[in-house]
């Protein structure tokens with residue numbers, strides 16, 4: 001990774017927001033939250049495999065003016081470990097993992113037409129371009145994906161779907177994204193595509209990333225000015241950190257799972273006898289900034305001290321505190337992620353990093369230290385978070401210096417210390433259909 005001296009930090013976001021990724025069993029809880037008018041996210045990302053299962057949630061989200069984004073699973077369909085029966089559901093799927101050579105002009109048309117048909121039938125307001133994972137700069141997928149994306153826009157427009165936005169999932173190995181020339185290539189490619197937003201999947205990056213990866217990621221995003229807003233996907237607390245530091249404009253998050261992007265996990269065939277739809281039960285514990293196994297959470301919340309430290313304090317989320325947290329872990333997790341995002345989003349960008357460090361990262365470090373006193377496995381997470389805090393502090397200082405340098409000379413001496421005024425969270429944008 002190049003050093004921070006080359007950072008341009010030229011991001012000027014047109015939009016900000018939080019997307020939630022809808023897991024196999026998340027639809028019931030999300031339906032209820034929409035009915036209660038408690039879901040204040042920008043949009044929901046729907047997995048193409050579960051199109052029918054999530055149909056009613058899609059309709060409710062649509063009526064509530066939330067964006068409904070179809071994830072075509074094109075990336076996964078090109079990976080060897082995703083040959084389970086559920087991956088055969090999308091009409092554009094093929095029996096064997098797809099390779100670039102499969103995409104002849106006829107097959108590109110067939111694939112795009114099937115996706116457009118699904119967008120129309122499912123009344124999606126957004127669709128992810130059927131893009132693939134780029135392991136290196138010279139990947140043959142780059143050209144194929146550009147053709148797929150251009151044709152997708154053309155066919156959407158031709159079927160009266162010009163208002164459907166295209167989100168481009170940029171799934172790429174870190175060695176390409178953390179390298180200046182790699183980013184320059186990606187920018188050239190993206191600048192020529194008819195897309196509305198870019199969402200990043202960096203291999204590997206996420207909640208379990210250490211301070212070096214987080215620094216590399218944030219600095220790379222600062223030096224990745226695009227015409228489109230930039231989102232980080234599947235990154236958990238690291239995604240929030242990136243948003244706080246102005247590295248990304250939007251955050252996409254799973255609810256109880258999916259806090260990191262790692263293709264080796266996607267490629268791994270599901271365990272024999274196990275169901276890919278029933279991962280271990282987990283819940284998001286805000287105080288710790290991470291998801292925790294349900295049994296571990298129950299043990300943490302088993303003592304009076306534990307309840308005081310880690311239980312949900314929001315009476316509109318969990319009126320009976322820890323009991324509700326454990327009983328309805330999906331609802332709590334969705335609302336907890338939304339709360340942390342909203343707390344950051346309502347802080348002006350110029351003081352967002354400072355706010356994140358003081359009011360979110362600091363308390364999370366304290367709570368991880370308390371958790372590790374009774375549950376030693378949290379020791380590692382605590383040490384990592386302390387190190388991340390130092391890294392973020394350094395990046396925040398760098399950001400401050402660069403902002404100051406960009407101000408006109410006449411203003412530099414009369415810097416007004418940013419006040420602690422917190423903006424009201426703006427009403428959700430209508431998605432402009």
Ligand SMILES: [Zn+2]
Pocket residue numbers: 312313314317318325332335336
């Ligand atoms: Zn709660």
